[in-house]
Amino acid sequence: MTDLAPDLVVLHRIPHSVTPLDDWLAEVADRVTLITSVESEPGYAGRFPRVVGVPDYAEGPGVPQAIDAACRGGEVSTLVHVTEDDVLRAAAARDRYDLPGPRHADVLPWRDKLRMKERVAAAGLPTPAFAGPDADLAAFAAAHGFPLVVKPRFGFSSHGVAVVRDAAALAAEVARRDPADVLVEEFVPGEVHHVDGFARAGETLHVLPSRYLNGCLAFQDGEPLGSVQLDAGDELVPRLAALTRAVVAALPPLDFCPYHLEVFRRPDGELVFCEIACRLGGAHIMESFTRTTGVNPARLWIRDQLGLADGPGTPIAAGERRHGWLLVPPRRGRLLDLRHPGADRPDFLTDFVVKTPVPRDFDGAHGSTDSIIGYVVEGTDSMDVEKNLQACLDLTEHLTRWAA
The missing domain is CATH 3.30.470.20 (ATP-grasp fold, B domain)
Known part of the structure; x- marks a missing residue:
C-alpha cells in the first residue's frame, strides 16, 4: 500500500467470499477506504488502506458517521454504493460533500415506494391501488376490500410486509408502525x-x-x-x-x-x-x-x-x-x-x-x-x-x- 490518503470510499457490506473487492479493484486498491459491516470486516482486513467495520450496518448511525469521517477532510473524490440500504445515505453524502454521482433527489423516487408508485401510476402504467400515511385508510379499505398489504415505504427484502384481512388487523398493523413510513396497497393475486x-x-x-x-x-x-x-x-x-x-x-x-x-x-x-x-x-x-x-x-x-x-x-x-x-x-x-x-x-x-x-x-x-x-x-x-x-x-x- 502507498502513503497516499485514500480518496475512494466504497460502501459495501457483502462478504469478501461473495465479492472479492481487492481483486476487482486491484488497480486502485491503495486508494480505497472500505466501509463495511463488522461481520464482513475480517474478510477485508488488510486488503485496503482503511477498512471500517460498522455495527448494525443496515439501520444504525455508524455508516453516515463513517462516511463523514472519511469525507470531511476534502480528499475524497468518489463515493461508491452497492446495496439498497446505502442508496439514500450515499446520495445524501454526495449532496453534503458535492461529490459526483446520483444525488438524494435523484434516487428518492427509486427508494420511497409511495413516490415511486405515484410516478409510475401517473405514467399510465398498471399499478395496484395504494394509499400513503395521510390517506383515509378506512375509506381505502371500503373501496378496495380485503386483503390489503401494509409495508414500509423504505423497506427491502420484504421486511415489515404484512397482509391484513380485516379492519381490526389493518388498524393494529398501521398503529404499530412509524406513521410516516407506511404504505397500504391493494392485494394483487397471481x-x-x-x-x-x-x-x-x-x-x-x-x-x-x-x-x-x-x-x-x-x-x-x-x-x-x-x-x-x-x-x-x-x-x-x-x-x-x-x-x-x-x-x-x-x-x-x-x-x-x-x-x-x-x-x-x-x-x-x-x-x-x-x-x-x-x-x-x-x-x-x-x-x-x-x-x-x-x-x-x-x-x-x-x-x-x-x-x-x-x-x-x-x-x-x-x-x-x-x-x-x-x-x-x-x-x-x-x-x-x-x-x-x-x-x-x-x-x-x-x-x-x-x-x-x-x-x-x-x-x-x-x-x-x-x-x-x-x-x-x-x-x-x-x-x-x-x-x-x-x-x-x-x-x-x-x-x-x-x-x-
Missing part, C-alpha cells in the same frame, strides 16, 4: 416476476426476466424463495421488457446502474407494476445473472462507478442455458448440523452457499432473504431449472439435522 438488468439516463439497456417460485412472502409460512429465468421464447419476455422500459422511463434518470423490477401477473394475464430499485437484486440474482450472461453485474457496476470499466459499452447477452436460485429459510428450532453435498452434489448445481454457523437456534425467517442454504442451478430451459430446484429441496433434507 404470479410474481422479476426483471434485472442495467439502465442509464432513463434508457433500459438490458433485460433478463425471471419468475419467482412461491413469492416474496413465502418465508412467512416457512416456504423457500426462489426464481427461474424465463426462456427466450416465452411470450412474457417482450411484454415484461416493454413494461420495464416504461417504468424506468417514468422515474428520474440515473447514471449507469442496475435495476431490479418486480411485476405481478394477475390470473387474467395482466401485468401490474409492483416496485423497482436502482440496485442489484438480492438473494442469488447476481450469481444467476453472471452464469447466464458471463458478466458479473456487481463487479461491472462497482468498477464503472470508479471509472475502471465502461458499463454502458459492455456487451451483455443471455446464453442458451437458463439458471435459477433457491433460498431455504430456517425453521423454528435448533439446527444441529448442516453439511456440504460432497458426493451427493448434483451436476446441475453451480453454487452451494451455507448461510449460517451451526449449531444455532432459530425462531423462523424474518425477511425474504433469511436463509440457511442458498442454491444456484442451471438447466436447458426454465422447466429443467425448476425441476432441478425441486431436487435441491429434497437434497436439503439429507444435508440438515434439526433437534427433535
Whole structure:
C-alpha cells in the first residue's frame, strides 16, 4: 500500500467470499477506504488502506458517521454504493460533500415506494391501488376490500410486509408502525416476476426476466424463495421488457446502474407494476445473472462507478442455458448440523452457499432473504431449472439435522 490518503470510499457490506473487492479493484486498491459491516470486516482486513467495520450496518448511525469521517477532510473524490440500504445515505453524502454521482433527489423516487408508485401510476402504467400515511385508510379499505398489504415505504427484502384481512388487523398493523413510513396497497393475486438488468439516463439497456417460485412472502409460512429465468421464447419476455422500459422511463434518470423490477401477473394475464430499485437484486440474482450472461453485474457496476470499466459499452447477452436460485429459510428450532453435498452434489448445481454457523437456534425467517442454504442451478430451459430446484429441496433434507 502507498502513503497516499485514500480518496475512494466504497460502501459495501457483502462478504469478501461473495465479492472479492481487492481483486476487482486491484488497480486502485491503495486508494480505497472500505466501509463495511463488522461481520464482513475480517474478510477485508488488510486488503485496503482503511477498512471500517460498522455495527448494525443496515439501520444504525455508524455508516453516515463513517462516511463523514472519511469525507470531511476534502480528499475524497468518489463515493461508491452497492446495496439498497446505502442508496439514500450515499446520495445524501454526495449532496453534503458535492461529490459526483446520483444525488438524494435523484434516487428518492427509486427508494420511497409511495413516490415511486405515484410516478409510475401517473405514467399510465398498471399499478395496484395504494394509499400513503395521510390517506383515509378506512375509506381505502371500503373501496378496495380485503386483503390489503401494509409495508414500509423504505423497506427491502420484504421486511415489515404484512397482509391484513380485516379492519381490526389493518388498524393494529398501521398503529404499530412509524406513521410516516407506511404504505397500504391493494392485494394483487397471481404470479410474481422479476426483471434485472442495467439502465442509464432513463434508457433500459438490458433485460433478463425471471419468475419467482412461491413469492416474496413465502418465508412467512416457512416456504423457500426462489426464481427461474424465463426462456427466450416465452411470450412474457417482450411484454415484461416493454413494461420495464416504461417504468424506468417514468422515474428520474440515473447514471449507469442496475435495476431490479418486480411485476405481478394477475390470473387474467395482466401485468401490474409492483416496485423497482436502482440496485442489484438480492438473494442469488447476481450469481444467476453472471452464469447466464458471463458478466458479473456487481463487479461491472462497482468498477464503472470508479471509472475502471465502461458499463454502458459492455456487451451483455443471455446464453442458451437458463439458471435459477433457491433460498431455504430456517425453521423454528435448533439446527444441529448442516453439511456440504460432497458426493451427493448434483451436476446441475453451480453454487452451494451455507448461510449460517451451526449449531444455532432459530425462531423462523424474518425477511425474504433469511436463509440457511442458498442454491444456484442451471438447466436447458426454465422447466429443467425448476425441476432441478425441486431436487435441491429434497437434497436439503439429507444435508440438515434439526433437534427433535
